[in-house]
Amino acid sequence: MIKDRLNSLNLVLPKTPKSAGLYVPVVITGNLVFVSGQLPIEQGSNSSYIKFGGKVGKDISLEDGKKAAQLCTMNALSQLEFALGSLDRVDKFIKISGYVNCEASFTEHPKIIDGASDLILQIFGEKGKHTRVALGMNSLPLNGAVEIDYIVAKE
Amino acid sequence: MIKDRLNSLNLVLPKTPKSAGLYVPVVITGNLVFVSGQLPIEQGSNSSYIKFGGKVGKDISLEDGKKAAQLCTMNALSQLEFALGSLDRVDKFIKISGYVNCEASFTEHPKIIDGASDLILQIFGEKGKHTRVALGMNSLPLNGAVEIDYIVAKE
Amino acid sequence: MIKDRLNSLNLVLPKTPKSAGLYVPVVITGNLVFVSGQLPIEQGSNSSYIKFGGKVGKDISLEDGKKAAQLCTMNALSQLEFALGSLDRVDKFIKISGYVNCEASFTEHPKIIDGASDLILQIFGEKGKHTRVALGMNSLPLNGAVEIDYIVAKE
Numbered sequence: 521m522i523k524d525r526l527n528s529l530n531l532v533l534p535k536t537p538k539s540a541g542l543y544v545p546v547v548i549t550g551n552l553v554f555v556s557g558q559l560p561i562e563q564g565s566n567s568s569y570i571k572f573g574g575k576v577g578k579d580i581s582l583e584d585g586k587k588a589a590q591l592c593t594m595n596a597l598s599q600l601e602f603a604l605g606s607l608d609r610v611d612k613f614i615k616i617s618g619y620v621n622c623e624a625s626f627t628e629h630p631k632i633i634d635g636a637s638d639l640i641l642q643i644f645g646e647k648g649k650h651t652r653v654a655l656g657m658n659s660l661p662l663n664g665a666v667e668i669d670y671i672v673a674k675e
Numbered sequence: 676m677i678k679d680r681l682n683s684l685n686l687v688l689p690k691t692p693k694s695a696g697l698y699v700p701v702v703i704t705g706n707l708v709f710v711s712g713q714l715p716i717e718q719g720s721n722s723s724y725i726k727f728g729g730k731v732g733k734d735i736s737l738e739d740g741k742k743a744a745q746l747c748t749m750n751a752l753s754q755l756e757f758a759l760g761s762l763d764r765v766d767k768f769i770k771i772s773g774y775v776n777c778e779a780s781f782t783e784h785p786k787i788i789d790g791a792s793d794l795i796l797q798i799f800g801e802k803g804k805h806t807r808v809a810l811g812m813n814s815l816p817l818n819g820a821v822e823i824d825y826i827v828a829k830e
Numbered sequence: 831m832i833k834d835r836l837n838s839l840n841l842v843l844p845k846t847p848k849s850a851g852l853y854v855p856v857v858i859t860g861n862l863v864f865v866s867g868q869l870p871i872e873q874g875s876n877s878s879y880i881k882f883g884g885k886v887g888k889d890i891s892l893e894d895g896k897k898a899a900q901l902c903t904m905n906a907l908s909q910l911e912f913a914l915g916s917l918d919r920v921d922k923f924i925k926i927s928g929y930v931n932c933e934a935s936f937t938e939h940p941k942i943i944d945g946a947s948d949l950i951l952q953i954f955g956e957k958g959k960h961t962r963v964a965l966g967m968n969s970l971p972l973n974g975a976v977e978i979d980y981i982v983a984k985e
Binding site: 540541542543544545546547549550554555556557575617619623624657658659660661662663667669 | 705706707767768769770771777778779780781782783784785786788789792793796804805806807808809810811812813826828
Binding site: 695696697698699700701702704705707709710711712730772774778779812813814815816817818822824 | 860861934936937943961964965967983
């Protein structure tokens with residue numbers, strides 16, 4: 521059970537963040553589950569805020585960039601649990617697209633997005649092995665440091 | 676019928692724009708329909724031109740950026756109607772990826788891409804609810820202000 | 831047979847490049863095959879290196895940018911052959927997403943990604959007709975000049 525795995529890793533799913541616009545967090549079609557671009561947002565009781573903002577490698581450190589990628593992923597898992605009822609219904613991670621807010625000279629995108637990939641592998645093991653693209657963006661919504669979207673297959 | 680809905684919104688599908696390179700506008704695989712990246716192009720009788728070009732928030736206003744996202748979407752609907760025979764065969768909007776041509780300090784991508792999302796929701800209602808990613812690009816083909824690609828499910 | 835087609839075009843599939851992070855090169859789900867973002871990497875016997883690096887139109891020419899897109903695609907085909915056993919099992923190219931490392935004033939992304947599209951069409955003919963998005967990035971992993979990811983359908 522994924523719940524046990526989360527417990528053993530001392531991970532607690534955050535509240536599902538609200539969408540930043542006129543879209544829904546998850547759409548299911550056949551066995552495919554699409555998750556909207558997730559930002560490193562922390563959802564409080566009354567409001568939410570970008571926890572990791574700015575350009576990675578300039579405004580925030582590589583280490584915080586990795587944490588941003590992890591927070592995006594925790595938010596995605598929260599959305600998936602809500603949409604599927606249980607993370608045990610995730611059959612396979614198919615693809616993640618990782619967008620790093622950075623300057624034109626930045627080259628370490630893979631290290632940043634590894635924050636997300638490593639977390640997925642730790643939680644889902646073999647089912648977590650995914651394809652990926654990592655890209656450098658000149659800007660992101662709400663000045664988030666990282667944005668990631670996800671495609672998974674469900675049982 | 677979507678045609679009636681378009682009429683009641685005073686919307687007329689544009690001519691299908693030509694591809695900007697060696698690709699096709701739509702590919703169908705199973706129930707999934709992929710639409711190539713659409714630009715805010717207006718297709719005249721003899722030629723086409725970028726109606727909304729430049730960097731949103733610098734060269735053009737946020738309002739025109741939203742209109743650019745709407746025009747991309749009208750072009751996509753035109754492509755979908757041509758490929759499917761009728762927009763009534765659209766079963767569900769799955770995902771749109773919205774790319775905003777902007778400067779590094781821009782943060783209002785969601786407002787721009789809401790131009791597309793809002794239009795889809797107005798036309799398709801429940802079937803129009805989609806996942807989304809909105810991103811800031813340092814440049815786009817032909818200096819278009821916005822580019823959007825689409826995945827829908829067909830019946 | 832695709833092998834014969836590659837021979838007649840004097841094309842030799844490269845060694846499959848190693849992933850740049852904690853992800854796998856290919857994931858298959860149903861009939862869909864996702865290929866991770868490919869860089870213009872040349873894989874030697876002991877090490878690999880970025881063959882086409884820097885910003886297209888500034889650090890390297892448009893012509894070398896096209897060659898970078900071709901090299902990404904040859905690497906993708908190598909990954910696909912390894913994953914599927916044979917490129918004859920490719921039923922259809924669905925979508926390629928082409929990311930060009932460039933400056934903010936760049937507008938010729940379609941010409942660069944045509945390097946990939948043209949190669950796919952030459953090798954796969956009708957099955958190679960694909961949808962596409964071409965985008966301008968302010969930076970890419972390892973300073974690659976181009977990155978491309980691919981979705982194909984298998985038989």
